[in-house]
Amino acid sequence: MILFDLINAEMANFPLLALLRSGVFAVALYFCLMGLFSHPTGLVREIDPVVVPKVSRVSNIILMVVDALRSNMISSKNYSKNWPNLYAIIEEGAGQCFTAYLTSPSVTSPRIKAMATGNIPGFIDILYNLEDSSVEQPSWVQLMAANNRRLELYGDDTWLRLFPGAFKRSDGTTSFYVTDFFEVDDNVTRHLDGRLAALHDWDLLILHYLGLDHIGHVQGPHGDAMPTKIREMDIVLGKIVSVLNSSTNDWLLVLTGDHGMSDQGSHGGSSFPELTTSMILISPKFKNQKTSMCTIDGEVFEAKSDQTDLATMMGLLTGVGIPAGSIGVPPLRVLQTFWPQPFHRYAILLELLEHLRKLTKCTDAACDHEFLTSSDVVKLDQLHSEISSLVRLCSATVPPHPACDRMATEMEKVTAQVVNLLTAFQRRTLLHTNNKIAGGLVGFICLVMAAISLSFLVPGIRDILNWEEHSSLKPSHRQRALAYTLLAVNSLLALLLHLFSLTASSLIEEEHQTWYFLATTNCFALLLVLALSVRDGGSSCSSIICVTFVLCLDRFLLKLLNQTGDKWLHLPDLTDWLEEHSLFLWMAQSLAWTGILLTRGLLALFTGRFSRLHLRTMLSLIVVALTQLVYRIAVHAAEPNRMHLSSSSWTSLLLPARLAFLALAADLAVCLWFSFRLVAWSNDLRTSSPLLSTTSCEGWELPSPVHTLxxxxxxxxxxxxxxxxxxxxxxEILLARVFHTEFAALGSSSPQARSKLIYFIVMLYWMEGWATFFQQGNSNKFSTVDMAAGYVGLSGHSHILSTIMVLFYTYAGPLFWQLSLYFRYILNYGINKRVLGSETRRSHVRNSVVTFSLGFLTLATTVSAVVCLFFHSHLFIWSVFAPKLFFMAAYCCVSIPVYILMLAF
Structure with a gap:
């Protein structure tokens, strides 16, 4: 009953209670995310007791990680010509090639954890990608450090954060400053000569190059700088192999990527290019093999591997043991090459089987495990028994047992059986990972979230559906109130329909189509109502023209700028065409800025006696336009030679960006000052002289500070x-004009009609906000998040500033429309008296608008959480449903504080 009491209308409009409910919802959402995504598997994870390490099979290992090296960047015809040194090595027979598969999310931190531990990181790890803590699970990095092996790291400092104290020498570079193409890799390569000259001084060297990933974020996989960067990586590879070949040491070079890259240049999603990379193993010992595994199937290597295989392989090769919890399977060719002797091969196979028995706790044929079939369990017990017996018999110093002859004759057959058994277990584990959740607890949390969401929404829904008030209205007002009620009900049903669409994976992938349809449909419904009102003398033809222009903008320009979604994301859009035709791009930019200036200039004509003050906002906008154009010109001029710029030359481009930031700050200050002064003057004019008050401007004519955002x-x-x-x-300006005109026609005698219209505006602005979100090129994929937005004007990486800018840019659409709603209809009380009426009415409308908006936000997030709970074993849980929930959760973090501030003022 307490929860139902929260739905009382008066309580719903109480700011303190709204603040409390918002806080409870945020806490509940956090625990919901942790309950859904923080437990990857049910495998054994405890660290094994310290054992005496075996002798390493190689003296020096170099792990060369090229960030975002997608699977076709070595093997496809478009890229292979940039790897002359690598292909020369492969032709000599010294290389073995694989297409390495990985699991979502395809971001750096979880992928390094997978490579080091051999386990599957939780999906929640994507939240910690910016700020990593040390890895608690056992890894070959920690095992090597514990056994006094000498490790060195040059490159991405994520390794240093994940494995503090493990590296004898290191020079970390930040992975997030994506506009740096060259210096971030030069800092790695400059150490090579010294470290290659001292092979005796280290056992394992990690080189993590970031430049290719940065180029992808800024230019995409087919950017102008990409071939040069790949050739740079090939030169580094050739130098390493040349030096190692001249030494007498046994060595292994592993070339791989941490994740792939989407066709748009980003990553984090679940497409094939993002979830695959290449893994090339290079060693002179591979020349002893009769065949190479570097055959190409289509545009990728035919041989397949999993990213977790690296952990098991490294543990075996270095002799420190397989990390507990690793599900990796060493490549068959590695076992054949580095353990050619039968006894040594059987010993390593026994170690693999012992590891599998520990993982599954299956020590006999009667074991029952969810990731092993009954035949697999029998096979595991049989192989373990046979191999352990042979190893025990043949390890004696006395003359070998006759059964030892079987080792040589059946070695390859038994090896294949063990590898196949491990691979079957690995595939089932990968397929069913993250299926174990605390369903009861998460379900209860979802109920709490749903109750809070309904407490926000129900009062507004009740107001919309209240038909009893209409009978007390004048006939003319009754008709308008009915029209606004129908508009509000139509919008409400449309938003509820959207909530149902969140249960379908294909509709989430193409969610932009839903929002485009809803926004267009509601604008068209508004157009019909206005047309009918014009016939009755209630609305003006100018309002119809404004809404028609809005519809044309949406349908014929804004939706064509950026292709988004999933099925048609690869198709070229207007942005692609403009970027290929620079002349038209600059013409379009000039026209756009001219349009912005003319729009604000025309608004100044409507402000009457305040037009002179409006000119100050014009001057500030001119400065904004000039500084941003200068910034674009500077970046465009630097782009062709970006790979060859010195650090100081590229850093000099920061000045135009920072000047643009200063101009924006000045414009925001001028617009705020003008708006609040105008509100104060309007109040004074209404008090002192009704005649003078008629010269004051409308709320829609104000230079909105939100436009500065x-x-x-x-x-x-x-x-x-x-x-x-x-x-x-x-x-936004045209819609504000239409609605202020409608409020003016209603006057102050019909609060019921105004209330219905306000609710319709809230829902229309909500739809327009998400339509703008997708028009910007966003989608429900992490790969469409533009990380480059977080580094404009920064000379280095700043976690706080970069995160704020990325979040703001990603959710700029919804934020813009919600803040515009607040500014146009609530904040400027002095001008908006015809909208709001009395001060008491203003507070009521403010609280109703904010809580109603909070209701849509929290309910959509709750529905996404419930869908993830019920579809936790769905095929598309990690590629569709989970990312959608994360996008909604992130928007909650951004918007809830904004709504709370709205309630406070």
């Missing part, structure tokens, strides 16, 4: 983003 998004985004935001700002 749109201009910030122009700076953070791609060059064509100014086209999108020009259209969005014009849409």
């Amino acid at each position: 749109a201009l910030l998004a122009c700076l953070l985004g791609r060059t064509t983003s100014v086209l999108l935001w020009t259209g969005v700002m014009i849409k």
Whole structure:
């Protein structure tokens, strides 16, 4: 009963209670995410007791990780010509090639954990990708360090954060400053000569190159700088192999990537290019093999491996043992090459079987394990018994037992059987990973979240569906109230329909189509209502023209700028065409900025006696336009020679960006100052002289400070983003004009009609916000998050600033429309009296608007959480449903504080 009491209308509009419920929802959401995604598998994870390490099979191992090296960047015809040294090595027979598969999420930190531990990181690890803590699970890195093996790390400092104290020497570089293509890799390569000259001084050397990933984020996989960067990696590889070949040491070089890269250049999603990379093993010992495994199937290597295989392989080769919890399977060719002697081969096979028995706790044929079939359990017990007996019999110093002759004759057959058994277990583990959750606890948390969401929404729904008030209205107002009620009900049903769409994977992948349809449909419904009102003399033709223009903007420009979704993401869009035709791109930019300036200039004509003050906002906007154009020109001029710029030359490009930030800050201050001064003057004029008060401007004519945030998004985004935001700002101004005109026609005698119209505006702005989110090129894939937005104007990586800018740019669309709603209809009380009425009415409308918006936010997030709970074993849980929940959770973190501030003012 307590939960139902929360749905009382008066309590729902109480800011303190809304704050409390928002806080409870945020805490519940956190525990919901942890309950759903923080327990990857039910495998044994405890660290084994310290054992005496075996002798390493190689003296020196180099792990060369090229960040975001997708699987076709070595093997496809488009890229293979950039690897002359690598292909020369492969032709000599010294290389073995694999396509390495990995699991979602395809971001650096979880992938390093998988390579080091051989286990499957939790999906929740994507939240910790920016700030990593040390790995608690056993890994070959920790085992080597514990056994006094000498490790060195040069490159991505994620390794240093995950494995503190493990490296004897290191020089870490930040992985997040994505506009740095060259220096981040030069800092790695400059150590090579010295370390290759001292092979006796280290056992394992990790080189983690970041430049290729950075190029992908900025230019995409087919960017102009990509061939040069790949050739640079090939030169480094050739130098390493040349030096190692001249030494007498046994050595192994592993070339791989931590994850792949999408066709748009980012990563984090679940597409094939993101979840595959190449793994090349290079050693002179491979020349003894009769055949090579570097055959190509299509555009990738035919031989397959899993990223977790690296952990088991490294543990065996270094002699420190397999990390507890590793599900990796050493490649068959590695076993054949580094353990050619029968006894040594059987000993290593026995170690693999012992590891599998520990993982599954299956020590006899009667074992029952979810990842092993009954025949697998029998096979495991049989192989373990036979191999352990042979190893025991043949390890004696006395003349060998006659049964030892079987070792040589059956060695390859038994090896294949063990590898096949391990592979079957690995595949089932990967297929069913993350299926174990605390369903009861998560279900209860979802109920709490649902109750809070309904407590926000139900009062507004009750107001919308309240038909009793209509009978007391004048006939003219009754008709308008009915029209607004129908608009609000239509919008409400549309948003509820969207909630149902969150249960379908294909509709989530193409969610932009849903929002485009809903936003367009509701604008068209508004157009019909206005057309009918014009016939009755209630609305003006100018309002119809405004809404028609909004519809045309949406359908014929904004939705064409950026292709998004899943099925048609690969198709070229208007942005692609403009970037290929630089002349038209610069013309479009100039027209966009001219449109922004003209829009604000025309608004100044409506402000009457305050037009002179409005000119100050014009001057600040001109400065914003000039500084942003200068920044774009500077970046464009530097782009062709980016791979060859010195650090100081590239750093000098920071000045235009920072000047643009200063101009935006000045514009925001001027717009805020003008708006609040105008509100104060409007109040004074209404008090002193009703005649003078008629010269004051409407709320829609104000230079909105929220538009400055749109201009910030122009700076953070791609060059064509100014086209999108020009259209969005014009849409917002036109819709504000239409609704203020409607409020003026209603007057102050029909609070019921105003209430219905307010609710419709809230829902329309909610739809427009998410439509803009997708028009910006976003989707429900992590790979579409533009990380480059977090580094505009920064000379180095800053976790706080970069995260804030990336979050702001990603959710700029919803934030823009929600803040515009608040500014146009609530904040400017002095101007909006015809909208809000009395001060008491203003508080009521403010609380209703904010809590109603919170209701849609929290309910959509709750539905996503419930879908993840029920579909936890669904094929698309990690590629579709989980990312959607994470996007909604991140938006909650961004928007809930904003809503709380709205309630406070």
